Amino acid sequence: MSSATFAVTADQNGDAGERTKGSTQLHPVAHSHAETNSRGWYIYPSLRFSAAFSDRGKRLFRIELPMCGIAGIWQRDGRPVSPQMISAMTDVQAHRGPDDRGTYISGDLALGHRRLAIIDLTETGHQPMSNRDGTLWITYNGEVYNYVELRAELEAGGARFRSTSDTEVLITAYEQWGESCVERFNGIFAFVIWDSRRQTLFCARDRFGVKPFHFAETGPSFLFASEPKGVLASGIVPREPDWRVVYRYLALNLLNVDNNTFFSSIRKLPPAHTLTVHRNGRSVLRRYWDIPTVRSGEQRSDAEWIEEYEATLKDSVRLQMRSDVPVGVCLSGGLDSTSITRIATEFSSIPTKTFTAFLPHPLYDEREPVNAFTKLTNGKTEPHFISPELDTWVHELPKVVYHHDEPHAGYIASTQWEVMRLVHERGVKVVLDGQGSDETLGGYNFFVESAAADLVRSGRVPEAFRILSMLEDRRGTGFAAGARRLIKVAGRAFLSRDHLFEIEGRWNAAGLPLSQEWSSQFRRFDITTIEGTGSRLDDDQRTAMFVTMLPYLLTFEDRASMAFSIESRVPFLDHRLVETALRLPRHLRVDGTTTKVALRRIMKGKLPDEIVNARLKRVFGTPYEHWFSEKLSDFARDILTSHTFLERPFVEKRKVPRLVASFPAAARSRRQAFNIWNLVNLELWFRVCVEQNAGVVPN
Known part of the structure; x- marks a missing residue:
């Protein structure tokens, strides 16, 4: 039997009522394993019944059959919504929640949901969920960590609750505070509330876009889903590529830098925004939170700043440990994830399970720092390791592309996939991760260059050169490299981000087999960057947070974790912590060649010295440039010399043999390896997500 929700209306005495406005009356086809009761209604013993109230006081009984996703x-x-359409949109997202499913269909509106039970494992957390009189319905993905405090505040105002779920807190908060309720939420979320009184859909996404929200508008139809595949499954949104996004990916190795997707008809709700959709076609987009752009000028000692940051970080971890199932940690062996793990052990009565991917290569083997940290915790952690095999990874690539709904631009996606597989195999449903610290505390090595650019701007060129030379010394490259880097930094000091993108894009695209006629359409990248704080370090941190780095890292995090039905949480992105981090004096973020200064001071003596004192960021990923000397070259050659690839409109056929001849160089050059990797992933995306090739689409 196909997945659907079947609803019948009945008056409050239990008698069958006539079809009411706002309710759809459906009759399931007789099934061999179904029974009928005295009223002739079909009863499925294996299914649950739940009740809510319709707009006009009628009791609406819902029979939940397998549904999936948001x-x-x-x-x-x-026009009434077809039950088959909402079924298709949710079925394709089954991986996002294996614990429960449900739909609400009301004439021209349908909401679908698939549940991964983390808070309130009982049936009272079932979704879609209504308020008491059935005038509001919510479908919601994520967690609001401060729901306990919000519930107490709402109860003090007279609210009464039927469950312990955070979902009911959300819908009650909307009922009490309206659209401004999102400003009170501390969490990761994407949700939609149908307000039958106002005839609006209220859509919201968390401050950093940890949870995805995709939507499309085609004629009078407004569609949304957690993932693009959910929108496409409706059958009314075309699978057409956005060629500007394709070019940007190839030329700049950038993903998720704005609200566009690889599909021309599908967009993303921006982080920290709400969207109110009205029946007359009007939509109102509103930003409800922003990071501070001007320093407060507070006169405080370093110790006071660090004390505030540490207290907020601990409170963030405490809140995000709230769960009715055990919480693990993705542990890379670097400063961020070990800090999260160290604090998490303080709030757990059992050993915290940690999950680490390693590869037998000096740059990618995390076992030594992880083992040192595990020893220091004295039994408070339980480490688990996985080592991805090249053959396995090549075999998994189509499945990874399918779950991402886009090609992916780097090693992090592949390593995260293997870590989440390990988490799933060990039976853990919630993990903490260290995403966000590098962007908010200036952790990337290029932020050292950003700080040096500020010195160049202020005329302190010798000091900038000294810092850059020290950075190159640690990389083992020396004086000449420091001089070259100073020239690069001088350009960053005075050129806008748009100019830098244009220069990098043209230079990188020149090494790709791209058709000149095709690529000439997309010379301008139209990437919105954050400028104007007066500091290149501040500008670059904010751009990394909202444009170039964090958005695609969070996308990979979500897709990899949800592919294995795991919720991933990011304590460093508690908005209170981010606001504190960006108010820190710059020397507590980047000081000379030392990054994340505040966090290093906090964790000194609590983590192994080799982790706290590491000055160059460890590479957490996959050695494509080394794998190209093995079987990956053969795999890439087969893809890039195939007839389907050569016939793509962006490919210049005569340039492909030169690209294939460069494969040996890819074993020595990360940039060249990335270029080849991106082309391979793009071709797989066309086959899996656009053309739905039956030979590569995962079951």
């Missing part, structure tokens, strides 16, 4: 469609011209 999805919905509103036909604003009044």
